[in-house]
Protein backbone atom coordinates (compact mmCIF):
# COMPACT_ATOMS: atom_id res chain seq x y z
CA UNK A 1 0.00 0.00 0.00
CA UNK A 2 1.38 3.44 -0.92
CA UNK A 3 1.80 5.89 1.90
CA UNK A 4 -0.03 9.20 1.64
CA UNK A 5 1.83 11.77 -0.44
CA UNK A 6 2.28 15.15 1.20
CA UNK A 7 5.62 16.43 -0.08
CA UNK A 8 6.90 16.10 -3.62
CA UNK A 9 10.03 17.24 -5.45
CA UNK A 10 10.36 18.18 -9.10
CA UNK A 11 13.50 18.34 -11.22
CA UNK A 12 14.72 18.49 -14.82
CA UNK A 13 17.48 16.25 -16.11
CA UNK A 14 19.38 15.48 -19.33
CA UNK A 15 19.29 17.91 -22.26
CA UNK A 16 17.13 20.99 -21.71
CA UNK A 17 14.06 21.27 -23.92
CA UNK A 18 11.75 24.23 -24.62
CA UNK A 19 8.60 23.74 -22.56
CA UNK A 20 10.30 22.26 -19.50
CA UNK A 21 9.48 25.45 -17.57
CA UNK A 22 5.83 25.17 -18.53
CA UNK A 23 5.87 21.62 -17.15
CA UNK A 24 7.51 22.74 -13.88
CA UNK A 25 4.85 25.44 -13.56
CA UNK A 26 2.05 22.95 -14.11
CA UNK A 27 3.49 20.50 -11.56
CA UNK A 28 3.94 23.17 -8.88
CA UNK A 29 0.52 24.71 -9.38
CA UNK A 30 -1.38 21.41 -9.59
CA UNK A 31 0.39 20.01 -6.52
CA UNK A 32 -0.18 23.21 -4.56
CA UNK A 33 -3.86 23.15 -5.53
CA UNK A 34 -4.06 19.67 -3.96
CA UNK A 35 -2.42 20.91 -0.76
CA UNK A 36 0.97 19.29 -1.32
CA UNK A 37 4.29 20.87 -0.35
CA UNK A 38 6.54 21.14 -3.38
CA UNK A 39 10.36 21.20 -3.53
CA UNK A 40 12.64 22.08 -6.42
CA UNK A 41 15.79 20.07 -7.03
CA UNK A 42 18.47 22.09 -8.86
CA UNK A 43 20.55 20.45 -11.65
CA UNK A 44 18.80 17.10 -11.78
CA UNK A 45 20.31 14.07 -10.12
CA UNK A 46 23.55 15.94 -9.30
CA UNK A 47 21.57 18.41 -7.24
CA UNK A 48 19.69 15.57 -5.55
CA UNK A 49 22.99 14.05 -4.43
CA UNK A 50 24.38 17.43 -3.37
CA UNK A 51 21.20 18.30 -1.47
CA UNK A 52 20.26 21.33 -3.57
CA UNK A 53 16.60 20.92 -2.68
CA UNK A 54 14.42 23.85 -1.66
CA UNK A 55 10.73 24.70 -1.39
CA UNK A 56 9.07 26.15 -4.50
CA UNK A 57 5.67 27.82 -4.64
CA UNK A 58 3.15 29.07 -7.16
CA UNK A 59 4.70 32.56 -7.26
CA UNK A 60 8.13 31.12 -8.09
CA UNK A 61 6.76 29.67 -11.31
CA UNK A 62 5.12 32.89 -12.49
CA UNK A 63 6.46 34.43 -15.70
CA UNK A 64 8.28 31.27 -16.86
CA UNK A 65 5.79 29.56 -19.20
CA UNK A 66 7.27 31.39 -22.21
CA UNK A 67 10.93 30.79 -21.38
CA UNK A 68 13.16 28.18 -23.01
CA UNK A 69 15.78 26.17 -21.08
CA UNK A 70 14.93 25.18 -17.53
CA UNK A 71 14.84 27.44 -14.46
CA UNK A 72 15.70 24.34 -12.40
CA UNK A 73 18.92 23.86 -14.43
CA UNK A 74 19.88 20.42 -15.63
CA UNK A 75 22.79 17.98 -15.84
CA UNK A 76 23.80 14.47 -16.85
CA UNK A 77 25.00 12.90 -13.58
CA UNK A 78 27.63 10.16 -13.56
CA UNK A 79 27.40 9.75 -9.77
CA UNK A 80 23.71 8.82 -9.90
CA UNK A 81 24.67 5.86 -12.10
CA UNK A 82 26.33 4.34 -9.03
CA UNK A 83 24.51 2.60 -6.17
CA UNK A 84 26.40 4.77 -3.68
CA UNK A 85 25.32 7.96 -5.46
CA UNK A 86 21.68 6.88 -5.46
CA UNK A 87 21.89 6.02 -1.73
CA UNK A 88 23.14 9.54 -0.95
CA UNK A 89 20.31 10.98 -3.07
CA UNK A 90 17.79 8.87 -1.14
CA UNK A 91 19.17 10.10 2.17
CA UNK A 92 18.90 13.72 1.02
CA UNK A 93 15.27 13.26 -0.06
CA UNK A 94 14.36 11.32 3.13
CA UNK A 95 15.94 13.95 5.38
CA UNK A 96 13.43 16.46 3.99
CA UNK A 97 10.53 14.01 4.21
CA UNK A 98 9.97 13.98 0.44
CA UNK A 99 7.41 11.30 -0.41
CA UNK A 100 7.61 11.31 -4.22
CA UNK A 101 9.43 12.86 -7.18
CA UNK A 102 8.51 14.10 -10.63
CA UNK A 103 11.35 13.81 -13.15
CA UNK A 104 11.26 15.81 -16.37
CA UNK A 105 13.68 14.46 -18.97
CA UNK A 106 14.42 11.74 -21.48
CA UNK A 107 15.71 8.21 -21.70
CA UNK A 108 18.65 8.60 -19.30
CA UNK A 109 16.49 10.38 -16.75
CA UNK A 110 13.90 7.60 -16.66
CA UNK A 111 16.55 4.88 -16.61
CA UNK A 112 17.93 6.47 -13.43
CA UNK A 113 14.44 6.86 -11.98
CA UNK A 114 13.53 3.24 -12.62
CA UNK A 115 16.66 1.91 -10.93
CA UNK A 116 16.21 4.32 -8.02
CA UNK A 117 12.57 3.37 -7.33
CA UNK A 118 13.49 -0.32 -7.37
CA UNK A 119 16.17 0.32 -4.74
CA UNK A 120 14.39 2.86 -2.56
CA UNK A 121 10.81 3.38 -1.51
CA UNK A 122 10.16 6.78 -3.12
CA UNK A 123 7.74 6.78 -6.07
CA UNK A 124 8.77 8.55 -9.26
CA UNK A 125 6.61 9.74 -12.15
CA UNK A 126 8.26 10.99 -15.35
CA UNK A 127 7.39 13.72 -17.82
CA UNK A 128 8.92 13.27 -21.31
CA UNK A 129 11.08 16.33 -21.99
CA UNK A 130 13.51 16.00 -24.89
CA UNK A 131 13.66 17.57 -28.33
CA UNK A 132 14.45 14.13 -29.82
CA UNK A 133 10.87 12.77 -29.47
CA UNK A 134 12.40 9.32 -29.04
CA UNK A 135 10.37 8.01 -26.10
CA UNK A 136 7.98 5.14 -26.64
CA UNK A 137 4.42 5.66 -25.42
CA UNK A 138 3.83 9.33 -26.14
CA UNK A 139 2.99 10.91 -29.49
CA UNK A 140 5.25 13.87 -28.73
CA UNK A 141 7.83 14.84 -26.14
CA UNK A 142 8.15 18.36 -24.75
CA UNK A 143 10.45 20.47 -26.92
CA UNK A 144 10.10 18.51 -30.14
CA UNK A 145 7.61 20.86 -31.76
CA UNK A 146 9.64 23.96 -30.90
CA UNK A 147 12.87 22.40 -32.12
CA UNK A 148 11.46 21.42 -35.50
CA UNK A 149 9.96 24.88 -35.96
CA UNK A 150 13.35 26.40 -35.18
CA UNK A 151 15.14 24.01 -37.53
CA UNK A 152 12.65 24.64 -40.34
CA UNK A 153 13.10 28.38 -39.96
CA UNK A 154 16.88 27.92 -40.17
CA UNK A 155 16.57 25.76 -43.31
CA UNK A 156 14.25 28.35 -44.91
CA UNK A 157 16.97 30.95 -44.44
CA UNK A 158 19.69 28.70 -45.82
CA UNK A 159 17.43 27.89 -48.77
CA UNK A 160 17.58 31.57 -49.78
CA UNK A 161 21.33 31.23 -50.23
CA UNK A 162 21.06 27.80 -51.83
CA UNK A 163 18.61 29.23 -54.36
CA UNK A 164 20.55 32.43 -55.02
CA UNK A 165 23.85 30.62 -55.66
CA UNK A 166 22.48 27.35 -57.12
CA UNK A 167 24.13 25.41 -54.31
CA UNK A 168 23.77 22.03 -52.65
CA UNK A 169 23.44 22.31 -48.86
CA UNK A 170 23.87 19.50 -46.37
CA UNK A 171 22.16 20.61 -43.17
CA UNK A 172 22.70 18.62 -39.98
CA UNK A 173 20.05 18.56 -37.27
CA UNK A 174 20.11 16.88 -33.83
CA UNK A 175 19.07 13.30 -33.14
CA UNK A 176 21.75 10.78 -32.18
CA UNK A 177 19.53 7.71 -32.21
CA UNK A 178 16.25 8.84 -33.73
CA UNK A 179 15.29 10.64 -36.92
CA UNK A 180 12.12 12.41 -35.77
CA UNK A 181 13.72 15.87 -35.91
CA UNK A 182 15.35 15.19 -39.30
CA UNK A 183 12.19 13.75 -40.84
CA UNK A 184 9.91 16.57 -39.67
CA UNK A 185 12.46 19.24 -40.59
CA UNK A 186 13.02 17.69 -44.00
CA UNK A 187 9.32 17.42 -44.83
CA UNK A 188 8.53 20.88 -43.44
CA UNK A 189 11.32 22.52 -45.38
CA UNK A 190 10.85 20.60 -48.63
CA UNK A 191 14.25 18.90 -48.56
CA UNK A 192 15.32 16.65 -51.46
CA UNK A 193 16.70 13.90 -49.24
CA UNK A 194 16.42 13.14 -45.54
CA UNK A 195 18.98 10.90 -43.87
CA UNK A 196 17.88 9.38 -40.56
CA UNK A 197 19.58 6.95 -38.15
CA UNK A 198 16.82 4.39 -38.75
CA UNK A 199 17.43 3.87 -42.46
CA UNK A 200 20.46 3.42 -44.65
CA UNK A 201 20.50 5.90 -47.53
CA UNK A 202 23.81 5.46 -49.34
CA UNK A 203 25.95 8.20 -50.90
CA UNK A 204 25.20 6.58 -54.27
CA UNK A 205 21.46 7.05 -53.74
CA UNK A 206 22.01 10.69 -52.81
CA UNK A 207 24.04 11.24 -55.96
CA UNK A 208 21.38 9.52 -58.09
CA UNK A 209 18.66 11.76 -56.61
CA UNK A 210 20.77 14.87 -57.25
CA UNK A 211 21.41 13.81 -60.85
CA UNK A 212 17.68 13.31 -61.40
CA UNK A 213 17.17 16.83 -60.07
CA UNK A 214 19.70 18.24 -62.52
CA UNK A 215 17.84 16.51 -65.39
CA UNK A 216 14.72 18.34 -64.23
CA UNK A 217 16.72 21.63 -64.34
CA UNK A 218 16.75 21.74 -60.54
CA UNK A 219 19.56 24.09 -59.69
CA UNK A 220 19.77 23.89 -55.91
CA UNK A 221 19.15 21.22 -53.30
CA UNK A 222 18.82 20.85 -49.57
CA UNK A 223 19.64 17.58 -47.84
CA UNK A 224 18.80 17.08 -44.16
CA UNK A 225 21.13 14.82 -42.21
CA UNK A 226 20.38 13.59 -38.68
CA UNK A 227 23.33 13.83 -36.31
CA UNK A 228 23.22 10.03 -35.88
CA UNK A 229 23.17 9.23 -39.60
CA UNK A 230 24.55 5.73 -40.23
CA UNK A 231 26.75 7.02 -43.07
CA UNK A 232 28.29 9.86 -41.06
CA UNK A 233 27.41 13.46 -40.30
CA UNK A 234 26.78 16.25 -42.80
CA UNK A 235 30.48 17.09 -43.23
CA UNK A 236 31.45 13.49 -44.00
CA UNK A 237 28.62 12.90 -46.48
CA UNK A 238 29.22 16.27 -48.17
CA UNK A 239 32.88 15.40 -48.66
CA UNK A 240 32.06 12.11 -50.41
CA UNK A 241 29.20 13.47 -52.52
CA UNK A 242 31.00 16.65 -53.55
CA UNK A 243 33.97 14.57 -54.74
CA UNK A 244 31.58 13.32 -57.45
CA UNK A 245 29.36 16.30 -58.15
CA UNK A 246 31.81 19.14 -57.53
CA UNK A 247 33.11 20.90 -54.41
CA UNK A 248 32.51 24.52 -55.41
CA UNK A 249 28.71 24.32 -55.20
CA UNK A 250 28.51 22.32 -51.96
CA UNK A 251 28.13 23.81 -48.48
CA UNK A 252 27.47 22.38 -45.01
CA UNK A 253 25.54 23.88 -42.10
CA UNK A 254 25.20 22.28 -38.66
CA UNK A 255 22.25 23.75 -36.78
CA UNK A 256 23.46 22.27 -33.47
CA UNK A 257 22.22 23.68 -30.17
CA UNK A 258 20.38 26.53 -31.89
CA UNK A 259 17.44 24.12 -32.25
CA UNK A 260 17.31 23.34 -28.51
CA UNK A 261 16.86 26.85 -27.14
CA UNK A 262 14.27 29.57 -27.48
CA UNK A 263 10.69 30.21 -26.44
CA UNK A 264 8.47 27.12 -26.50
CA UNK A 265 5.82 26.91 -29.22
CA UNK A 266 2.10 26.96 -28.36
CA UNK A 267 2.00 23.20 -28.92
CA UNK A 268 4.83 22.61 -26.43
CA UNK A 269 3.31 24.92 -23.81
CA UNK A 270 0.01 23.07 -24.01
CA UNK A 271 1.68 19.64 -24.01
CA UNK A 272 3.90 20.53 -21.03
CA UNK A 273 0.95 21.92 -19.08
CA UNK A 274 -1.09 18.76 -19.64
CA UNK A 275 1.78 16.45 -18.77
CA UNK A 276 2.67 18.38 -15.61
CA UNK A 277 -0.94 18.28 -14.45
CA UNK A 278 -1.15 14.59 -15.39
CA UNK A 279 2.03 13.72 -13.48
CA UNK A 280 0.73 15.10 -10.17
CA UNK A 281 -2.59 13.32 -10.67
CA UNK A 282 -0.69 10.09 -11.30
CA UNK A 283 1.20 10.38 -8.02
CA UNK A 284 -1.99 11.19 -6.12
CA UNK A 285 -3.62 8.12 -7.67
CA UNK A 286 -0.79 5.95 -6.29
CA UNK A 287 1.14 5.45 -9.53
CA UNK A 288 4.91 5.05 -9.62
CA UNK A 289 7.57 4.10 -12.15
CA UNK A 290 5.52 5.50 -15.02
CA UNK A 291 5.96 8.19 -17.64
CA UNK A 292 2.99 10.42 -18.42
CA UNK A 293 2.36 10.58 -22.14
CA UNK A 294 -0.24 11.73 -24.63
CA UNK A 295 -1.67 9.40 -27.24
CA UNK A 296 -4.40 10.57 -29.59
CA UNK A 297 -4.91 13.61 -27.36
CA UNK A 298 -5.50 11.50 -24.24
CA UNK A 299 -3.26 11.28 -21.17
CA UNK A 300 -1.71 7.82 -20.74
CA UNK A 301 0.68 6.27 -18.22
CA UNK A 302 3.48 4.13 -19.60
CA UNK A 303 5.80 2.04 -17.38
CA UNK A 304 9.32 3.50 -17.37
CA UNK A 305 10.55 0.13 -18.53
CA UNK A 306 8.55 0.35 -21.76
CA UNK A 307 9.22 4.07 -22.35
CA UNK A 308 12.95 3.38 -22.16
CA UNK A 309 13.26 -0.03 -23.81
CA UNK A 310 10.58 -0.18 -26.47
CA UNK A 311 11.48 1.35 -29.81
CA UNK A 312 9.37 4.22 -31.07
CA UNK A 313 9.51 3.74 -34.83
CA UNK A 314 9.37 6.45 -37.47
CA UNK A 315 6.14 6.16 -39.43
CA UNK A 316 6.84 4.20 -42.63
CA UNK A 317 3.95 6.03 -44.29
CA UNK A 318 5.56 9.40 -43.52
CA UNK A 319 8.95 8.15 -44.72
CA UNK A 320 7.37 6.98 -47.99
CA UNK A 321 5.55 10.29 -48.36
CA UNK A 322 8.76 12.27 -47.84
CA UNK A 323 10.33 10.48 -50.82
CA UNK A 324 7.33 11.08 -53.10
CA UNK A 325 6.93 14.73 -52.16
CA UNK A 326 10.59 15.52 -52.72
CA UNK A 327 10.54 14.48 -56.37
Ligand code: F6P
Pocket residue numbers: 015106130131132174175176227260
Ligand atom coordinates in the same frame (compact mmCIF):
# COMPACT_ATOMS: atom_id res chain seq x y z
O1 F6P B 1 18.90 14.56 -26.28
C1 F6P B 1 18.82 15.85 -26.74
C2 F6P B 1 20.03 16.22 -27.54
O2 F6P B 1 19.91 17.56 -27.96
C3 F6P B 1 20.35 15.31 -28.72
O3 F6P B 1 19.59 15.58 -29.87
C4 F6P B 1 21.82 15.57 -28.91
O4 F6P B 1 22.42 14.49 -29.55
C5 F6P B 1 22.31 15.73 -27.50
O5 F6P B 1 21.20 16.13 -26.74
C6 F6P B 1 23.42 16.72 -27.32
O6 F6P B 1 23.79 16.73 -25.98
P1 F6P B 1 24.75 17.83 -25.34
O7 F6P B 1 23.99 19.11 -25.26
O8 F6P B 1 25.07 17.27 -24.00
O9 F6P B 1 25.92 17.95 -26.24
